[in-house]
Every structure is written in C-alpha cells, then in structure tokens.
Amino acid sequence: MLYREALNRALDEVMSADDSVVTLGEDVGLYGGSFRVTEGLVEKYGEKRVIDTPIAELSIVGNAVGMAIGGLRPVAELMTGNFSLLAFDQIINHMAKLHYMSNGKIILPMVVRFPQGVSRQLAAQHSESYEQMLSAVPGLRVLSVNDVNYAYHALKYAILSDDPVVFIEHELLYNKKGEVDFAQKLDPFQARIAKEGSDITIVSYLKMVDDVMLAVPEIEEALGCSCEVIDLCSLNPIDYETLIESIQKTSRLVMVEEDHKTGGYGAQIISWAAEEMFYALDAPPLRLAGEDVPVPYNRSLELSSIPTPESIAQDIIAWGKNNEL
Amino acid sequence: MLYREALNRALDEVMSADDSVVTLGEDVGLYGGSFRVTEGLVEKYGEKRVIDTPIAELSIVGNAVGMAIGGLRPVAELMTGNFSLLAFDQIINHMAKLHYMSNGKIILPMVVRFPQGVSRQLAAQHSESYEQMLSAVPGLRVLSVNDVNYAYHALKYAILSDDPVVFIEHELLYNKKGEVDFAQKLDPFQARIAKEGSDITIVSYLKMVDDVMLAVPEIEEALGCSCEVIDLCSLNPIDYETLIESIQKTSRLVMVEEDHKTGGYGAQIISWAAEEMFYALDAPPLRLAGEDVPVPYNRSLELSSIPTPESIAQDIIAWGKNNEL
Amino acid sequence: MNKLLAEEMYYLMVLGRAFEYGAKENYMKGNISGFLHLDIGQEALSVGAIKAFEKGDIFSGYREHIMAISRGLEPKAVMAELFGKSTGVSGGKGGSMHLFEPSHYFYGGDAIVGGQLPNAVGCAYARALQENDDGVMAIFGDGATNGGAFFESLNIAATHKLPLLFLCENNEYAIGTNIRRTAPFREQAKKAEPYMPTYEVDGMDAEAVYEVVSQARKQIEAGHGPVFVEAFTCRYEGHSVSDANSYRSAQEMAHCKARDPIEKFKKALHEKWLCTEEEIQNIEIKAQKAVEDAVKYAEESPEPEPEALFEHVFYQEHKNVVS
C-alpha cells in the first residue's frame, strides 16, 4: 500500500463509520485531491461531505473550526504547507485556543492536514516546512509520520481524537510503499525506533528519516559503530521517554531535519537534551538541517540547500571522527 | 525619553529627511496610534504618508511590499502580534522571499513593526509572541530591543536599511524611560551587554531583560557569584561572537524568554550552544520560558504562565545550587 | 412582538446598560482588567437581534456582554468572568472578550476582528448538513467588513446557500477610525449585494431590529441562503474603557444620544404596550438589582486554583487513545 493510499484508507474507514466526518479543501472532491489522498471519496460520500472549497485557506480552516463547533468532525486539507500561512490566524488564534479560552466548553475534534517540504524544484513559495511554528503552539497536537503503517493509524487517531490535530505530510512520501497492520493498536504519540543501535542516537521525522536510513550503512562502516534511528512521529507532544532511553544507551545525539537550521524544529530537541541529558552526552550534539536560504528553483542549488543521504553521511562521519567515535 | 517616544523620534527624523518614507496601519494617523508611537506624525506629514488602513493585516503588509517595489520605504504597523498571523503569507512568502527569488532584482526596503507579549490580562488572542516563527525565516532581519537608546537607533536603522526588517516591540516597554545618545553610531545587530559579570551568562531579549535585571541582585547574593546579562537586540542574525566571548568567560548559560517553552526562540540559542560551546559549558544550560498553555485572562494565572523576576531568581538559584555554583 | 416580550426586551436593555456601567465602575476599581468593550448605546441592537433569533447558533465578537445575557447566560456568571473568577462562564480564563456557552448555542467572544465569521460559516454548513431547522447568526462591526475573512464568508455562504444571517453593527467606527475613511462608502451592506439579499435597519430602534432580524431569520431558515442585515448604531463610550473617545466631537455625541434606544423603547412601552409607570419602574429596579447581585457574586467568587493553568489545554489525555 502507498502512503497516500494508507491516508485514503484511514479517511474512508472513518467516514464510512461516522456520518459526522467531512473533508474539505481545494480540489479534494471531483478532482480527487492534488496528491490523490481523497481519491474516490466524493463518489462514496457525496459532495456535501467531500467539499471542494474555494482558494481561501483562512476559510478552509475557519470553516472547519465552525463545523467542529457545530458537531461535525472536519478534516481540512491545505494544498501545500506554504498556503497554510494564510490560515495561521484560524489555526493559532482559534483552533488552538478556543478549548482553553472557553475553559473546556468548546471542543474541537478536527484535523488540518497538508504536505510540505522540498519536493522537486517547486521554488521558494512551495517548498517550506512549518512544523517548527505549529509545534510551538499550545493547544495543538502535531503529528508528522514517516511510515506507511503509521500514516494509516495516526490519521485515523487524529480524526477520532476530540482535540485539534495538525497532520503534516511530505510531498515526496505519498508514493512510498509499506505494509499496514490494520489490527495494530498504536499510540501515535510514541516515537518509532526505525532502527536499533547502540552508539549514536539519530533523531529525525517525516521524509528525512528515509534519508537518514540511506546514510546509516555508510556511517556505520566508516565509524565502526551502530546507529539508532528514531522517527519522532509526534512533534508535539514529544515522546521524551524514548529519547531518554536511547541517549542513555548511546551517549551521542544527532538531529536531522529538512527545514532551515536557524530556529528549526530540531533546536527544541537539542536544547531539551542540553538541559536534561547534559551529563549523558559524551560528545556535543550535532544538528543537521537545511541552509538559511529560501529554497531555490535550480535543482543543484535546491539539493545543496537541504540535507541529502550523502551530506548526512558525510557530516555525521566527520563529526564522529572529530569526537573520537 | 520614553521608549515609544524614541520610536516616534526615529520615525519622525527619517520621514522628515526622506519623502519616500511612509507609515501605515490601523489608527496610526488621526488617532495617533494605539500605543502612541505614531503620535503627531499625520499632522506633520499628512494623511498620504501616515496612512490609516482598514482592519486588513494581510493587505497592510502586502501593500507595504508593493509600496517598496514602487520605490517607497514603508513602515507598517500591526496593532498586536497576534494579528500578524493574518499577514504571515505576505511576511513569509513575499516580504522575505522576493529578493531571493528575483535573484536580487527586487529590493524591499521596508519594516513591519508590532508589539507583542503578555501585557495585562488581554487573554490568549492578544498575548502571544511570534519571534520564534519570524526569526526562523531566511530573508528577514528581526530586531527586538529592550533599551530606549537602542529603540531609537535600531528603528532608524531598520527604516534606512534596504532589506526587509521585522521590528518586534513589547506592550509593556512603551513607557520605559531612558536616555538616547543621538550621535552614537550603533550596530543594531550587535548584542548589548546589559550587565557585565563573570560566572553566569544570562541571555534574554525584549521585556524579559528587565525582569532578569530585577532578579540578578538576589541571584548574585544567593549564589555568591556574578551574572553577565546579554540583551540580544537582534534575533536574526544572532550576534554569536558576543555570546561566545561571554560563555568562554563564565562557562554557564541561562536563557530567559517570555514565550511558551516548547519550540520557543531560546531553543535556538541553547541548541547552538550545545553544538558549538559544549566543552566550554561547566553545567547544563538552563532555559526559562513561559508555560505551554494559551495565556489565561485571570491575573494570577497569567503571571504564573510566564517568567517573573521572582521566578527567574528562584529558578536560577535552584539551578545554580544543583550545579555546585 | 407582544407585551411580555416587549417587557423582557426592556428589562434586558436596562439590565445591559446597568451591567456595562457596573463593569466600567469595577474596571476603575481594578476588579476588571484587560480590554473592556462596552455596548452602551447599542442595547437595542444586541437585545433585539438576539431575541429575534431565539434558537440557532450565535457567533459574535468582543463587545458581547449584552448579547450573552440576552441569550440566557447568567449576568452573575458573565460578571464573574470579567472579574476573572473561577465561577465565570469561561472559568476566568477568557475574560470580557471570550464568553462561550455551547449549551446556549452562544460562541460569543472572538477578539480577532472578523475571526468569528469563518467559524459561523462552518457552523451553518454543519446545520445544513444535519438538516437542522435553525440557522446561524454572525454578528460583527463595520470594521470587520474590510477584512478578507468577511468576504470569503459572504462568498462561501452564498455559494452553498447556507442558513446564515450576517448582522453588521455599523457604529461607523473601528476604534478611532471612521468607516468612511477605510471603505468607499458608509453602507457596508453594499458589499454583500452581489451575494445575497440585504436589509438596513435603525439599530437604535429595538422593535425595528427585532422585526427585521425575525424576518431575516425566517428567510434563512426557509433554506433560501444567507441574508445580510445592516444596523446603524452608535456607541456612547470609547472603543474600550481605556479609549478616551477624543476623535468624536461633542456635537456628534449629542446627535448620537438623541437617538437613545432605551428612551425610545420606553416610550413605546408606554404608548404601544400601555405599560404603567409602575410596571416600568419595577423592571428597572429588577434590572438594577440583578446587576448588583452580579457584582456581589463576582466579588465574592473565588479565584481559579493555580492548577487551572494547565487544565483544558486539551480535551483528552493523549496517552489513553489508540486507533
């Protein structure tokens, strides 16, 4: 099953079980969704529950908030992360806060999903990552999974949850293949150990987990060590327990993310580790991230603006050697 | 001179010297500005250069971008940080990127300024801080000064600069008193040593610098040590040189900010220090920040959601004792 | 409208005004803080519209005390919220701008100008899908009609023919800026004309407001799509208690107050509903008493517990739910 099929399946199952679930967004209906995540749904559930919206992101999220107030369970799709900026007022001032400001009286069982990140030459207005911003907002759960099985379970959880969830996808993951264990009971807030290891803890999420996995054999060979790769899955809350266990074992921490380095999401992980795991670390932590530049269109420039399996291997090997690993 | 008067003076001087400088925002003209920063300007420069806008933040910033393209030097005021979210598309997708995407052909000499932060019981939709988001955007300079003298110089710089600048203020600083040295040549990107010291480097910015300064005597007394207090002034770029020098001297780092802790701005500073200054640190760094909750209306709850001089002193003393200081 | 309703509306208008003055007084005393936006002068509009929209969902902004009370929220609980007390409708976490009571279909207080509009549209969508007979009313100021959220809402509501009543309270000012300076005309209903039927009404006349909103409500409930009502009104105070109101001349204010909605309605009570002076005085006394009780209740209510800070950030503890 493909990643996008796993998402589709999760949506489909929940919509079929519960009439109050609706999905809305640009081209999600008749067109089948720009990344085909909502394919086939309008045929099954009709135009009233699979809603083609105008190009009005503020309203897409704002309407979803109102739908949730009105008793529906809306799943809003934004076409690309960059467009989510138009909806930030509704996401941050409304979706995240109404529950608290009303002392729990308003309940918002809703999801906002969108793909983000550097795909292939979509240039600066279509290539950014906003998990650092959204994961910093109290009142929002932020899920962002790498794995196909998790895609199914986490989206299903997000829709069934009575709290507002931001569900962040990556354009290059939609065609990823994987198995789904439909019967599994999965806690979407628990990090996934993508690979066990004993000497270096490499933390990542979303698409970069795959790039890290591609880099690992070369790293292990060059440094003669074993890497543990942790896929965060949930960006807020963060599963610190899993991180603590791993770092206690390895004493070494690397964070890999695609977003621009300055102020990127990984700063939270490293900063937490510095505060809480200082004495467990045998070497300075390493943070690999994108360059602090808008994403350029040209392919070589684009690739050189973000971590790649090659650059990840190279940078971790150099760091390992510098730190006597 | 009050902080807001220093800002007013900077605007006034630049507007008087250069006809292309305009300022726009809600109530900046006839009303005199909701925090009186633009007071008196419309009388001097007229309604065409001191422009009362509709309540349309996306347009306030988007129009400023267009004005800059058209050869003006606009200074846009947003009434409160939370409303800036409505303008995030124009700030991040346009203001920050047009220069790069056009390979330097489009030049945007513009400023977006707004006050933010926890003032007094304005509740969750009027109390947040967004420097963590905006400082993470390549292509934007972010200035946020604590000091009255810096307020004058940094705003003047921001307006005269040919790059887009986000200038973040705090509602509780407007009536702060201070001296302005008008003749000074001041690099707005250099951090300010608010107080010299030798044992602990305390990094902060904006209003929290004052709270740190209030806490310092108690800390020094309790720990028998001396604190160096650094006011960042520029949140992007960061003046790492000043930080390095201080940390090399003190071997101890504390970061204090008002924003919610998870994903807050200070994570970048601590994460940088963990990567780059690991061996210089004699103790785990400490990060003090707001709680991960929307800001509540009730005054006691509100105060307990952010660092205060009392909590800063208490937390740093406890940390110092734990770390044998 | 019958006599009973007329008396109730008079009660609510008098209560509303007294409540606002009571709030102002307690702001001055330091019992209330933050932004406090008073609805004085606009009582006919808040009371008339809410009473005409008996059922159905209501979304409003930050100037919503009288609306909340007219909807049936206890004055005590509203005042306690202004005081930031645990007994407040939002447990002291929301304050004046954030009154919510879903059990009364009141999602009042939004402090982002125009922010409630997309929410109201979404709720109207839900009601249509649920084949619920009640519609939704969105209340907003003239200032909100310049923002993108407003227009997107007109367009979407019209496209889906949603049961949504747009009620614009045109008091001509957004803080200190007159609407004529930020829009090309004074009448904001013009902006809605391409999308839906529009009505104008004198917002200082409670009866007229009641009639027009009742009419509009019937129209939206009949499934013909959204309707726009614009009510011209006037606030007597500054934008919020901390605004000195210096941008309006004494003459403008006098002109405003000459249209006083309470005086006008009182006259109708006498002349049309044949209420006696005593009946009217009893109503006024009752209203005054209710406000005094509310203030007392708010004063005596406890502060929230410190733990409240961390409560209701989320509805469910994440660890317990698995898919």
Added chain:
Amino acid sequence: MNKLLAEEMYYLMVLGRAFEYGAKENYMKGNISGFLHLDIGQEALSVGAIKAFEKGDIFSGYREHIMAISRGLEPKAVMAELFGKSTGVSGGKGGSMHLFEPSHYFYGGDAIVGGQLPNAVGCAYARALQENDDGVMAIFGDGATNGGAFFESLNIAATHKLPLLFLCENNEYAIGTNIRRTAPFREQAKKAEPYMPTYEVDGMDAEAVYEVVSQARKQIEAGHGPVFVEAFTCRYEGHSVSDANSYRSAQEMAHCKARDPIEKFKKALHEKWLCTEEEIQNIEIKAQKAVEDAVKYAEESPEPEPEALFEHVFYQEHKNVVS
C-alpha cells in the same frame, strides 16, 4: 491599433504559443521541472492586455511567460529561467513561476494565488503618491477572486481611488474546480461592482482585449480610481504540465478551441490589416526561430555557481550599516 502593432501582437501570440510548446517539450525531456503552467489558448489575453498597458507596472501570477515576453523580456532569458540556468531572468532561482524584471516594471510571478494583489495595490499607492502618470495592472485568475486578498484589494483600491486595473482572466477553472462550484455566479466582475466600474470582454479576441484594456488604462490614469476588466478565456492544456485535464470533456475542449485566438487574429490580419500570406508566414517563421534560439540558449547556458545559493538572501551585508 495600427498594422504595425497588429503584426507585433500576432508575432507575440505565435511566439507565445510556440514558446509554451517548447517549454512543454523540454519539460518532458527533463530540462524543466517543478510546476509549469502553460498559457496556451489564452494568448490573446496575455498579449492584448500587456500591449494595451504599454507603460506602468504589472503584477501577475505563475502563468506569466507570455506576459513577460510581451512586456519585452527576452524569450531566451525566460526560457533559461525555466531551465534553471544562471542566465535566466531570475538567475535560475525562481523558475517558471517567478519571473521578475523591475527594469521593465514587470513583477510577474507570484505562486501564491491572489498574493500579487495586495502588492499591486501598494505599488498603485506609491504611483499615486509620486504623482506618476502611469498606473498599475494586476492580473489574476477566476480562482483568485474567492480569496480574502482579492476583496481587501478591491476595497482599498476603491477607497483611495488608486490607479489600478484589475484584470481577471476567467478561464472558469482553478486547477480542476469550476468557478461555478466555488462562487455563486460565473461572472466575477459582479464582485467588483460595489467598488468600481467593470467591463467584460472576450478574452479570445486580442483586438477586443486590447481595446478594453486601453480604455480602462486611460480611465485609471485619469485619476478616477480603479477599474475592473473581466476577460473570458480558456486554457487548452491542463492546469500545469503534470495535470491530465481529465475534468473537462472532449466536447468542452472542442468548444474552447473553436474560439482559437490565434486563428481569429490571423483572420483579422488578412481581412482588416490586409497582410499578405507571405507577411504572415514571415512572422510565424520569425517566432518559431526565436523559440528555437531560446531553447538553444537555455540548453547551452551554464548552471548557477554553487555560491549562488547564498547570494541575494539579503541586499546588504548587515555589518556595514549603522544608523
């Protein structure tokens, strides 16, 4: 319009279409990547409008190749940009959606639907303040007329009577969604009616577009405030090269192509401007040649240097400027 201009417009239309097919071919070959939005079918509109708006500033979206070329940008430099080469108008950093040439007052390529509108309003404000005689033209699709930025722009432009021409290219689709499904009517000019004069024109007729836009341009330049022009048109290809266009029937496409703007204009060249077959063929050959040259140039141009990644993030090095 005179014969010379007619010939130039024909040249640009033929060049434009050949350019787009050339781009498509090179996308298939892998020389171009990302999103590539072709303007085929809409040439009359892009060429007619730009030629009618000789001077003044132009803000458009991501379907802007032909507009850029009509404005005087070199086809070579545009094609090189699509190839991501250092000789491209944006140095290879912008790509198809981000063509800019301030020296030609062209601020073309915005990839945020409607994002260029507030920028165009701001530029028009600047022109008015500078007492510049030229106005500004903002070009956008039907899909953009549903977004908040569009409405805020109508309102602000009308309030300040700005010299701004709103040109809506109504091809009835936003990607795969017909405008009738996201707005209550097909004619988006209706949305502008409360604010400014509006005109409709057949966007498949280059001469008509030229005339209406010229007229509108004179109106805005005379200082009477903004004008709205809606041109009905039709794109022949999918939304972008990667869109299969499966949401439009063969019949709909045939109806579209029966209105072909190039055929129509060619007929006028013959009948109205009395061009000979040879004259016309020479134009076509010249256009074809220009595209071939552009592709060759783009192919042979160098990639940006690696250092380009860090160039132009900022205009000035911060350390050098002190207040």
